Amino acid sequence: MKASPRLLLVGWDGADWKLIHPLVHRGGMPAVARLLKEGVCGHLTALEPPLSPMLWTSVATGKHAYYHGVPGFTEVGKEGEVIPVSAATRQCKALWEMLGERGGRTHLVNWFATHGERPNGHLVSDCYNTWTCRREDAPADWPSPPRGTYWPEDLGTFLDPARVAPWEVNPDEIIRLFVPDADTVDQEKDRRLWWLAQRLGEAFTTHSAVCWLLENRPDWNLTAVCYRALDEICHLFMPYHPPRMAGVKEDDFALYRHVVTAAYRLHDLFLARLINLAGPEAAVVLVSAHGFHSDHLRPRLTPGLPAGGTVWHRSQGIFGAMGPGFRKDAQLFGARLLDVTPTLLTWLGLPVGADMEGRVLVDAFAAAPKLETIPSWELSGHPRRATTPMEARERETALQQMAARGSIPPAVAGSTQAVVETERENDWNLARASMDGGRWEEALPRLEHVWRLYPERADHAQMLAICQLRLGLFREARETMEACCETVGGPTPEVHAMLANIALERGDARAAQAHLRTAEAAGAGRLPTLRELDLLGRTQLALREWKNCEATCRKGLEIDPSNAIAFLGLARCALQQRQPVEAAEHALQAIAVQYGNPMGHFLLGVALIGQEKWEPATRALAATIRLDPCNAAAHRLLASSLERLGKKEAAQGALEKARRLRAGHEAESSRKQIRLREESAGRAAELRQAIATRRAKADAPRKATAAE
Numbered sequence: 001m002k003a004s005p006r007l008l009l010v011g012w013d014g015a016d017w018k019l020i021h022p023l024v025h026r027g028g029m030p031a032v033a034r035l036l037k038e039g040v041c042g043h044l045t046a047l048e049p050p051l052s053p054m055l056w057t058s059v060a061t062g063k064h065a066y067y068h069g070v071p072g073f074t075e076v077g078k079e080g081e082v083i084p085v086s087a088a089t090r091q092c093k094a095l096w097e098m099l100g101e102r103g104g105r106t107h108l109v110n111w112f113a114t115h116g117e118r119p120n121g122h123l124v125s126d127c128y129n130t131w132t133c134r135r136e137d138a139p140a141d142w143p144s145p146p147r148g149t150y151w152p153e154d155l156g157t158f159l160d161p162a163r164v165a166p167w168e169v170n171p172d173e174i175i176r177l178f179v180p181d182a183d184t185v186d187q188e189k190d191r192r193l194w195w196l197a198q199r200l201g202e203a204f205t206t207h208s209a210v211c212w213l214l215e216n217r218p219d220w221n222l223t224a225v226c227y228r229a230l231d232e233i234c235h236l237f238m239p240y241h242p243p244r245m246a247g248v249k250e251d252d253f254a255l256y257r258h259v260v261t262a263a264y265r266l267h268d269l270f271l272a273r274l275i276n277l278a279g280p281e282a283a284v285v286l287v288s289a290h291g292f293h294s295d296h297l298r299p300r301l302t303p304g305l306p307a308g309g310t311v312w313h314r315s316q317g318i319f320g321a322m323g324p325g326f327r328k329d330a331q332l333f334g335a336r337l338l339d340v341t342p343t344l345l346t347w348l349g350l351p352v353g354a355d356m357e358g359r360v361l362v363d364a365f366a367a368a369p370k371l372e373t374i375p376s377w378e379l380s381g382h383p384r385r386a387t388t389p390m391e392a393r394e395r396e397t398a399l400q401q402m403a404a405r406g407s408i409p410p411a412v413a414g415s416t417q418a419v420v421e422t423e424r425e426n427d428w429n430l431a432r433a434s435m436d437g438g439r440w441e442e443a444l445p446r447l448e449h450v451w452r453l454y455p456e457r458a459d460h461a462q463m464l465a466i467c468q469l470r471l472g473l474f475r476e477a478r479e480t481m482e483a484c485c486e487t488v489g490g491p492t493p494e495v496h497a498m499l500a501n502i503a504l505e506r507g508d509a510r511a512a513q514a515h516l517r518t519a520e521a522a523g524a525g526r527l528p529t530l531r532e533l534d535l536l537g538r539t540q541l542a543l544r545e546w547k548n549c550e551a552t553c554r555k556g557l558e559i560d561p562s563n564a565i566a567f568l569g570l571a572r573c574a575l576q577q578r579q580p581v582e583a584a585e586h587a588l589q590a591i592a593v594q595y596g597n598p599m600g601h602f603l604l605g606v607a608l609i610g611q612e613k614w615e616p617a618t619r620a621l622a623a624t625i626r627l628d629p630c631n632a633a634a635h636r637l638l639a640s641s642l643e644r645l646g647k648k649e650a651a652q653g654a655l656e657k658a659r660r661l662r663a664g665h666e667a668e669s670s671r672k673q674i675r676l677r678e679e680s681a682g683r684a685a686e687l688r689q690a691i692a693t694r695r696a697k698a699d700a701p702r703k704a705t706a707a708e
Helices: 017-025 030-038 052-061 095-101 153-162 171-178 192-216 229-240 250-256 259-278 308-312 337-348 392-404 416-436 440-453 458-470 474-488 493-505 509-522 530-542 546-559 564-576 580-593 598-610 614-627 632-644 648-707
Strands: 007-012 039-045 074-076 082-084 106-109 121-124 222-227 283-288 316-322 330-336
Touching (some): 007 259, 007 337, 017 259, 017 316, 030 316, 039 283, 039 580, 052 095, 074 416, 082 392, 082 416, 095 106, 095 222, 171 192, 171 259, 192 222, 222 259, 259 283, 416 440, 440 648, 493 530, 530 546, 632 648
Parallel strands (some): 039 330
Antiparallel strands (some): 039 316, 283 316
16 A cells, blocks of 8 residues: 555535536636646446445445445345345445555545444444434434444544534525525425425535544545435426426526535535645545436436436436546546546555456556556455444434435335335346346346336336347247236337337347337327437448438437447448448547447447557457457457457467357357246246236226126
């Protein structure tokens, strides 16, 4: 480890460059402006599903949820009851644990899923700023937060009085900065100001804790703090952010249009104070694990489902770093959430675990860093520290508070149904995480299970069908969508789009085109989704309709300029029309948005070969293979590039690898499909029975009425 490094890691949940850049240009966020000028900044691609406890644990571990084990806000405990996730939930080591093994000390404040943590340093958990208190009590008399909030435990002596209650958020001095006409609000009918005061009180409480530690406990190497208020404020007030959304009342828009902007400016003030307290020798890293839709991509409807609010989350968060060792006034491209921990470990002078799924963001450093690895931090010989559990009554209070703020459904209060729903939603979350990581076989039984429990959820069926497609189970995917039609009351545009996807994977582009036309007709009057545009573009590619595909991709980019799939489509079109320079440009744009998609690197490699740029083509194809080791075509093209560079031995090795992959692919694919069909046969029978039972229950009232 470096001699006495100091790294300040600041998390802003839900922060988005789309909102930050205009404010910076208007002079409204001077601390971030300094970060942009003196540091390196770029987008940070999130993971699926975009659920904050899962994402922020990935930020801290460098691993996806199927490794770290945090499945959402709650889990089912050993006694069969619903409990909040905590440090005990996490199944692998976090950055502060790795640092602690080498003697480094950490201040850890308000990070998701850290309750009960015992770092080498100080903890203020994510329960610190949400514990209930009575208005008539002075802060010193408020009940202490649950055991496990502080480490060392006597930290509460100093930090209990530092909490800020919502009624301490002055309506004239603070609330008016967010809602200038707050005095006109009838607060008996409109509780939004009170809700805002609650979120601000929690933000000030978090800030009080981290500032106290920086001022009073100077022995630290890492300070990591997560502010949750931006995301929570945006969930309520983003519909009122300019421009006014359809359906938003003019009076509400006039009242609350400034709230989101004011929240960003407040967080800029927080950041300025932390930078000052950390001192000039500290490096500063600012991260958000996902963005937040703020423009024409804002959803018109929020699904009334657990975690339905994540439809507002944008897949691009933020990354910014400044201070010793980092580049100045530079842009960073292709950063992913999983890259944060490897990059911070490297800055700290610590080795990266070879089992981590991200990469070191070498381009963020002023000079090429020394890269060290170990097989895994889980095998370092240091067991994880013990954690401090909550008591039963404290868990119940924590769940009530999480329900009150909308993090979990109100039904999660200890009933048997709550346990079933929690297990189902966590399986759903982990299945989506497995799909995001390309672990399709792991996702399949989870998806079958959640759909069996809740077959009315069309999104369950669609995700299951996508997984089946990726595993080559075409017949099963079609059966899934046919069953979905029965449970949701007929074929919807989304179902037809999924049937188009199945037809396309089976090589029947004409059938896919017919399904897409049916979907368009069934959804007359609505705009096509980005997924539907992607399907249309792929279909046009298969039909060799290059110009139509280009038009479809550009339409997708008009809807979302950071749509990596559209850039990939344009790259494919350019390659087919023998335009390698244009293809390389589009592939690079796709990589900048979504570095982890191997197709961007592959198309870049093909385009560079078309320009006879053998060295950069070799690098692009090597990146493809790192992300997709079984890509036989990438190995074959890499062999061709290496041959052109005179590296005959390496070229022969790559070619041999391509031959082995190609020879073994068909046999292995056939064996895998037979095995998967056998394994899922019993589950499929259970699924059909569950659907029949649900249908019978739904039909019973109608039959009874008809009999009368």
